[in-house]
Amino acid sequence: MRTSTALDDMICFQLYAASRGMTALYRRLLDPHQLTYPQYLVLRVLWHDGPTTVGDLGRALELDSGTLSPLLKRLETQGRIRRERGAHDERVVWIHLTADGTTLQDQIGDLTQRLVCATGLTLDELTQLHHLLSRARGRV
Amino acid sequence: MRTSTALDDMICFQLYAASRGMTALYRRLLDPHQLTYPQYLVLRVLWHDGPTTVGDLGRALELDSGTLSPLLKRLETQGRIRRERGAHDERVVWIHLTADGTTLQDQIGDLTQRLVCATGLTLDELTQLHHLLSRARGRV
DNA sequence: CACCAAATGGTTGTGCACAACTAGATTGGG
DNA sequence: CCCAATCTAGTTGTGCACAACCATTTGGTG
Numbered sequence: 001m002r003t004s005t006a007l008d009d010m011i012c013f014q015l016y017a018a019s020r021g022m023t024a025l026y027r028r029l030l031d032p033h034q035l036t037y038p039q040y041l042v043l044r045v046l047w048h049d050g051p052t053t054v055g056d057l058g059r060a061l062e063l064d065s066g067t068l069s070p071l072l073k074r075l076e077t078q079g080r081i082r083r084e085r086g087a088h089d090e091r092v093v094w095i096h097l098t099a100d101g102t103t104l105q106d107q108i109g110d111l112t113q114r115l116v117c118a119t120g121l122t123l124d125e126l127t128q129l130h131h132l133l134s135r136a137r138g139r140v
Numbered sequence: 141m142r143t144s145t146a147l148d149d150m151i152c153f154q155l156y157a158a159s160r161g162m163t164a165l166y167r168r169l170l171d172p173h174q175l176t177y178p179q180y181l182v183l184r185v186l187w188h189d190g191p192t193t194v195g196d197l198g199r200a201l202e203l204d205s206g207t208l209s210p211l212l213k214r215l216e217t218q219g220r221i222r223r224e225r226g227a228h229d230e231r232v233v234w235i236h237l238t239a240d241g242t243t244l245q246d247q248i249g250d251l252t253q254r255l256v257c258a259t260g261l262t263l264d265e266l267t268q269l270h271h272l273l274s275r276a277r278g279r280v
Numbered sequence: 281c282a283c284c285a286a287a288t289g290g291t292t293g294t295g296c297a298c299a300a301c302t303a304g305a306t307t308g309g310g
Numbered sequence: 311c312c313c314a315a316t317c318t319a320g321t322t323g324t325g326c327a328c329a330a331c332c333a334t335t336t337g338g339t340g
Contacts, residue, residue, distance in 0.1 A: 009252050011266060012162055013181065014273040017202050019159035020297075021280050022152055027298090038326065041153065054289060062157050065289050067327050074325080091288040091335050112149050120279040125272055126151060132261070132269045133154040139260040140161050160327075167328090178296065194319060205319050207297050214295080231305050231318040 025118055029111050033104065038063070039075055040108075043097075046081070047105045051096045053086075080104060165258055169251050173244065178203070179215055180248075183237075186221070187245045191236045193226075220244060 026037040035043070038061075045060050046052060052060075058068055072095060075081045080101035086092035116126065166177040175183070178201075185192060185200050192200075198208055212235060215221045220241035226232035256266065 009184070011270050011273070012166075012252075012255065013201075014270065014277060015155070015159050015162050016177070016181075018273050018277050019155050020202070021277055022155050024298090025280060026152075036325065037156070041156075044149070055287090058289095061153075062160070063326090064328065066291080066329075069290055071326075089288085089336070093289065112152075115152065118280055119276040121272070121276055125275070128268060129272045129276070130151050130154065132265055132272070133151070133158050135265070136259040136261055136269070137154065137158050137161055140165060140258055164328090176295065195317090203296090204298065206299075206321080209320055211296075229306075229318085233319065 022115075025115055026111070029114065030108075033108055034078065035104075035108075038067070038071060042068075042071065042075065042095075043080065043101065043104065046095060046097050046101065051094050054093045054095065057095065075101075162255075165255055166251070169254065170248075173248055174218065175244075175248075178207070178211060182208075182211065182215065182235075183220065183241065183244065186235060186237050186241065191234050194233045194235065197235065215241075 023037045026040065030037065030040055041061055042057060045057055049056075054065060054068055054072065057072075058064055061068075072081065072083060076083055078100075079098055082096045082098055084094045084096060086094055121129070163177045166180065170177065170180055181201055182197060185197055189196075194205060194208055194212065197212075198204055201208075212221065212223060216223055218240075219238055222236045222238055224234045224236060226234055261269070
């Protein structure tokens, strides 16, 4: 496979910088709610799927317990979630939304629209980007 | 602007996950050299541009002094770089490669080829990805 | 039953990222 | 000349990310 070396390295750096830029945009929108982007991702899974185990969150977000455990502890301290050992299997910890955590979904509303508009990409370009990132991630 | 909400959020997550996946690939290649990906980026700037100030590194990599100062301290401890206050302007700190830091470039060799092959993207797709990330980053 | 391998989440240690702040040097206006 | 605004790094504090390791629980198997 023939590739342009300079381009490749630029892509890696751009991926790295674009990801940080994206979380910076989210920071502006999430700060008022006392949330970080990874915390927001955890809440999105809970809003969508209901009670979930730590392991399932890890598989969904590709994060391990070393990242999730302290993050979930902070969300629990803030009163957004509740942690509970499984009844049948005491190894498992189930994560439940509290009333506060549930209402947060409506309070935050639709961040997506505002974010994507900021990039100025068209729907076509977004679809392409989605496709390319999927392909790149799939192999790795 | 009309967009598909589900797609947008997936793109943000994919950007986030792809960036972490990419640094994970670099980790495997850089660990033998006792380097992290951000440290490698700093060295690349030094290899390419020669002696550089902390501020210039920050502008090149879009990182602030809170990130760079400890990182550069670690690189100095490892003997890869040297820090030196500017002669004319004592506010500025110049970063120089040591002999070790210079030879590291040849020892590491071309990581790019191995990385990009891992993704399985064609040159066309890489060009598209580069273009889309540039456009997205440009506006933000 | 006793024992062992796998599963599950937690803990520890290191290294980014970034906001907020500090300290010192420099520069320009009065 | 003098001082206030600005520039440049560094420091502190919080929160990811991840490797390495650990404790508990579980489900088999002999």
